[in-house]
Amino acid sequence: xxxxxxxxxxxxxxxxxxxxxxxxxxxxxxxxxxxxxxxxxxxxxxxxxxxxxxxxxxxxxxxxxxxxxxxxxxxxxxxxxxxxxxxxxxxxxxxxxxxxxxxxxxxxxxxxxxxxxxxxxxxxxxxxxxxxxxxxxxxxxxxxxxxxxxxxxxxxxxxxxxxxxxxxxxxxxxxxxxxxxxxxxxxxxxxxxxxxxxxxxxxxxxxxxxxxxxxxxxxxxxxxxxxxxxxxxxxxxxxxxxxxxxxxxxxxxxxxxxxxxxxxxxxxxxxxxxxxxxxxxxxxxxxxxxxxxxxxxxxxxxxxxxxxxxxxxxxxxxxxxxxxxxxxxxxxxxxxxxxxxxxxxxxxxxxxxxxxxxxxxxxxxxxxxxxxxxxxxxxxxxxxxxxxxxxxxxxxxxxxxxxxxxxxxxxxxxxxxxxxxxxxxxxxxxxxxxxxxxxxxxxxxxxxxxxxxxxxxxxxxxxxxxxxxxxxxxxxxxxxxxxxxxxxxxxxxxxxxxxxxxxxxxxxxxxxxxxxxxxxxxxxxxxxxxxxxxxxxxxxxxxxxxxxxxxx
Amino acid sequence: xxxxxxxxxxxxxxxxxxxxxxxxxxxxxxxxxxxxxxxxxxxxxxxxxxxxxxxxxxxxxxxxxxxxxxxxxxxxxxxxxxxxxxxxxxxxxxxxxxxxxxxxxxxxxxxxxxxxxxxxxxxxxxxxxxxxxxxxxxxxxxxxxxxxxxxxxxxxxxxx
Ligand code: SF4
Numbered sequence: 001x002x003x004x005x006x007x008x009x010x011x012x013x014x015x016x017x018x019x020x021x022x023x024x025x026x027x028x029x030x031x032x033x034x035x036x037x038x039x040x041x042x043x044x045x046x047x048x049x050x051x052x053x054x055x056x057x058x059x060x061x062x063x064x065x066x067x068x069x070x071x072x073x074x075x076x077x078x079x080x081x082x083x084x085x086x087x088x089x090x091x092x093x094x095x096x097x098x099x100x101x102x103x104x105x106x107x108x109x110x111x112x113x114x115x116x117x118x119x120x121x122x123x124x125x126x127x128x129x130x131x132x133x134x135x136x137x138x139x140x141x142x143x144x145x146x147x148x149x150x151x152x153x154x155x156x157x158x159x160x161x162x163x164x165x166x167x168x169x170x171x172x173x174x175x176x177x178x179x180x181x182x183x184x185x186x187x188x189x190x191x192x193x194x195x196x197x198x199x200x201x202x203x204x205x206x207x208x209x210x211x212x213x214x215x216x217x218x219x220x221x222x223x224x225x226x227x228x229x230x231x232x233x234x235x236x237x238x239x240x241x242x243x244x245x246x247x248x249x250x251x252x253x254x255x256x257x258x259x260x261x262x263x264x265x266x267x268x269x270x271x272x273x274x275x276x277x278x279x280x281x282x283x284x285x286x287x288x289x290x291x292x293x294x295x296x297x298x299x300x301x302x303x304x305x306x307x308x309x310x311x312x313x314x315x316x317x318x319x320x321x322x323x324x325x326x327x328x329x330x331x332x333x334x335x336x337x338x339x340x341x342x343x344x345x346x347x348x349x350x351x352x353x354x355x356x357x358x359x360x361x362x363x364x365x366x367x368x369x370x371x372x373x374x375x376x377x378x379x380x381x382x383x384x385x386x387x388x389x390x391x392x393x394x395x396x397x398x399x400x401x402x403x404x405x406x407x408x409x410x411x412x413x414x415x416x417x418x419x420x421x422x423x424x425x426x427x428x429x430x431x432x433x434x435x436x437x438x439x440x441x442x443x444x445x446x447x448x449x450x451x452x453x454x455x456x457x458x459x460x461x462x463x464x465x466x467x468x469x470x471x472x473x474x475x476x477x478x479x480x481x482x483x484x485x486x487x488x489x490x491x492x493x494x495x496x497x498x499x500x501x502x503x504x505x506x507x508x509x510x511x512x513x514x515x516x517x518x519x520x521x522x523x524x525x526x527x528x529x530x531x532x533x534x535x536x537x538x539x540x541x542x543x544x545x546x547x548x549x550x551x552x
Numbered sequence: 553x554x555x556x557x558x559x560x561x562x563x564x565x566x567x568x569x570x571x572x573x574x575x576x577x578x579x580x581x582x583x584x585x586x587x588x589x590x591x592x593x594x595x596x597x598x599x600x601x602x603x604x605x606x607x608x609x610x611x612x613x614x615x616x617x618x619x620x621x622x623x624x625x626x627x628x629x630x631x632x633x634x635x636x637x638x639x640x641x642x643x644x645x646x647x648x649x650x651x652x653x654x655x656x657x658x659x660x661x662x663x664x665x666x667x668x669x670x671x672x673x674x675x676x677x678x679x680x681x682x683x684x685x686x687x688x689x690x691x692x693x694x695x696x697x698x699x700x701x702x703x704x705x706x707x708x709x710x711x712x
Contacts, residue, residue: 148709155697158635160635
């Protein structure tokens with residue numbers, strides 16, 4: 001993984017000192033609330049009435065075991081002993097005290113981490129594919145480019161006061177696990193006919209209010225021009241994006257208002273006038289950063305192991321976990337292993353300090369000392385020797401990490417909702433618990449197959465409900481939590497936004513409603529058709545008819 | 553009024569004129585941009601340097617044709633969160649080669665000075681309530697920059 005040199009370290013250290021001074025001036029009354037707000041947000045700090053929150057960046061999802069131990073220490077010292085993995089490769093701590101945040105940031109800096117630009121109207125943490133570098137379907141590793149973007153976007157003088165937040169995602173694989181179509185900028189590594197590596201560039205995707213799928217503005221951008229092109233897009237947005245209404249300030253609204261073709265022209269015109277040589281990325285720099293992501297020392301004979309096949313044949317529980325929670329690796333004899341943070345008795349994405357430490361030890365023992373976070377609020381051990389899988393499985397199970405539900409209905413994404421978020425309209429964690437309780441039969445879950453269930457506590461959509469195969473949106477009805485159900489969303493290759501099933505349902509009816517939806521799928525599916533494929537083929541009408549039939 | 557240039561306090565040699573204030577017989581003046589089209593001739597004949605003040609809506613492209621006649625451009629930040637002026641400044645400096653004074657004015661606060669100076673503002677006109685010592689310190693808070701800028705010819709990746 002990337003290691004800071006003296007320059008990188010200096011910047012995060014000086015950033016901590018700067019925020020310490022800003023906090024001091026705020027507490028002394030020299031800096032007004034309105035003026036302090038963007039400063040603290042650009043250091044990841046939300047101050048909400050009942051639960052403050054500090055969002056720490058995990059650049060492109062990569063953590064060393066030492067960093068994870070430091071996060072455990074922070075959770076214990078400054079929080080109530082746990083952290084929350086978000087959908088955008090961040091970890092969030094609740095309950096930090098403002099006066100202590102500079103100390104937390106200093107602890108992070110000591111392990112080459114930061115909370116820079118994890119919130120605010122600036123370029124956010126650049127995200128990527130959790131299987132980067134190990135996925136068999138990968139053209140090129142996206143992480144070096146994410147790191148290059150991280151450095152370019154850190155304290156960018158021109159783009160720190162944008163109209164609104166700005167999110168970039170990069171993927172290098174055929175199968176899009178980074179949701180590039182629902183980001184402000186999505187980058188897909190591609191090769192042109194001569195084999196040169198570059199990017200397909202998408203702009204204007206985004207969730208939240210007015211969700212939109214991004215449009216392609218460039219089919220092939222040579223990789224050396226990456227930063228010039230990003231500046232062209234950002235400058236166009238910084239100058240033309242709306243600033244009069246925060247709900248209309250995202251780049252997606254600008255792209256829609258100008259029209260995709262015209263917007264692409266504006267960007268190309270800016271790009272043509274930019275001093276491209278000034279920002280050109282030399283191959284040597286790309287190679288310097290790539291060297292940090294070189295494959296670890298895999299054992300050449302790992303595939304010769306026969307113990308795995310043997311265990312799979314004789315141990316049903318292990319085989320079940322293996323099928324659901326591990327995926328193929330490009331190195332023969334290795335697997336990537338999902339660490340499920342979706343045990344039925346815990347809020348999705350939550351992780352205790354003790355669990356972090358256990359995981360750090362497992363990473364050291366089995367996966368070259370690295371852990372990754374996923375967009376589905378799980379973790380991943382990316383480089384596990386197949387012969388080690390049984391031992392790892394047992395250790396994960398002991399720590400509550402082996403719920404064999406990855407990719408199934410109960411591997412749901414949920415934002416913190418009413419329990420932790422002051423913007424929430426409705427609870428999410430109690431609904432997650434209700435769903436877990438209702439759908440606790442693994443055989444039924446496996447029969448249903450891959451289903452992405454995403455839940456948000458309000459229309460800000462932090463739980464990405466628009467792109468769940470099943471999306472649940474909490475709404476407030478006269479002070480009560482109700483839930484709108486959507487079907488047919490996806491953030492993968494053929495991205496689509498879910499369609500609303502019908503009137504919202506009361507809290508106690510959510511699991512029952514899902515049961516009707518799922519029964520409809522089971523009745524209508526053809527052959528091996530997945531839930532999403534069935535919804536796409538038959539539309540939402542049959543689901544609607546069944547769910548609302550009884551009500552009339 | 554507190555003006556910072558190159559990390560030091562300076563005195564203002566420009567006089568700011570309102571929308572209808574008559575031109576003095578001589579001396580350096582900054583006038584609102586709206587006066588330029590109407591009074592271009594008088595302003596160009598003025599005995600002293602002439603600058604204009606623009607808001608966030610005005611663009612570098614609009615100013616480009618008259619840059620040789622201008623000794624200063626003041627870009628106003630009505631609220632510090634309006635970041636358009638940063639792009640305008642960079643374009644004026646980098647694309648249109650403006651070498652006169654580029655002044656940030658309006659809601660100019662301590663915590664944005666570092667960015668302002670990096671995009672090409674050479675004169676920072678602090679909002680009156682800002683503490684001068686903290687402002688000067690803020691300009692020295694970072695010793696490393698990833699990007700090129702007015703204070704750094706090359707991005708860090710060419711200097712490692
Ligand atoms: S979706 Fe709404 S309730 Fe959930 S975390 Fe975001 S703002 Fe809070």
